[in-house]
Amino acid sequence: MSASTRTGFGRILVFVYGVFALAATARALVQLATQASDAPVAYSLSLFSGIVYIVATWALGTDHRRVALVTIVVELTGVLVIGTVSHPSDIDRASVWSDYGNGYGYVPLVLPFFGLWWLWRIGRGSAEER
Amino acid sequence: MLQIVLGVVAAVIALWLVILIVRGVQPNDWLYGALALLEVGLVAQLVVGLVRLSGDHAGVNVAAYVGYLIGSLVLLPVAFLWSVGERTRAGTGVLLVAVVVIPVLFLRLHDLWVAG
Numbered sequence: 001m002s003a004s005t006r007t008g009f010g011r012i013l014v015f016v017y018g019v020f021a022l023a024a025t026a027r028a029l030v031q032l033a034t035q036a037s038d039a040p041v042a043y044s045l046s047l048f049s050g051i052v053y054i055v056a057t058w059a060l061g062t063d064h065r066r067v068a069l070v071t072i073v074v075e076l077t078g079v080l081v082i083g084t085v086s087h088p089s090d091i092d093r094a095s096v097w098s099d100y101g102n103g104y105g106y107v108p109l110v111l112p113f114f115g116l117w118w119l120w121r122i123g124r125g126s127a128e129e130r
Numbered sequence: 131m132l133q134i135v136l137g138v139v140a141a142v143i144a145l146w147l148v149i150l151i152v153r154g155v156q157p158n159d160w161l162y163g164a165l166a167l168l169e170v171g172l173v174a175q176l177v178v179g180l181v182r183l184s185g186d187h188a189g190v191n192v193a194a195y196v197g198y199l200i201g202s203l204v205l206l207p208v209a210f211l212w213s214v215g216e217r218t219r220a221g222t223g224v225l226l227v228a229v230v231v232i233p234v235l236f237l238r239l240h241d242l243w244v245a246g
Binding site for chain 1: 221
């Protein structure tokens with residue numbers, strides 16, 4: 001049996017990504033539906049992060065490693081950039097990535113590192129099998 | 131009150147899952163029964179939450195509140211289906227993640243209500 005991004009540790013990783021896909025997307029849709037005019041840029045960003053998590057969940061769950069790598073790099077860039085430019089007091093305009101994911105126990109900051117490590121480990125394992 | 135009871139149930143199940151993972155034992159029907167019981171409690175929480183919303187709730191973000199109530203219902207069934215796809219420690223770990231997330235959702239619900 002060849003290694004897949006969705007087995008072993010990957011099974012847990014895909015589930016965590018799925019939880020964030022749901023949380024970030026649902027949050028963005030609620031924000032956009034109820035108070036879109038308050039902070040359209042921040043809420044659109046929320047939606048973007050939700051879509052990134054959805055694609056990452058799908059890619060890791062179906063062993064599409066190149067897509068997974070690209071989305072996780074986008075995710076890491078997003079949480080670092082948004083974390084740096086966002087202000088902790090902007091709670092009303094927050095996205096999942098605000099303040100490095102402080103509102104989510106910093107899991108959004110840690111998750112992409114786990115994702116990259118997992119892709120690297122799986123990739124190395126496949127190379128050894130050949 | 132209901133959330134405290136459910137939080138304790140979730141904590142007990144989480145501890146149970148940790149023991150199963152450490153010992154490398156697969157969940158038995160008792161554990162799945164406990165998860166089903168927790169899910170029934172979450173359905174009760176949805177009903178209680180909707181009743182509360184029908185009363186005085188000035189300032190509460192209703193959409194977010196209902197979103198968390200419904201989101202908490204989806205969590206366990208999805209985790210169950212995803213975990214039985216791989217009957218290993220990792221599959222059991224998926225259940226553990228789901229059970230740990232539930233008290234976090236309770237805190238969010240509490241914060242949303244207090245903020246209102």
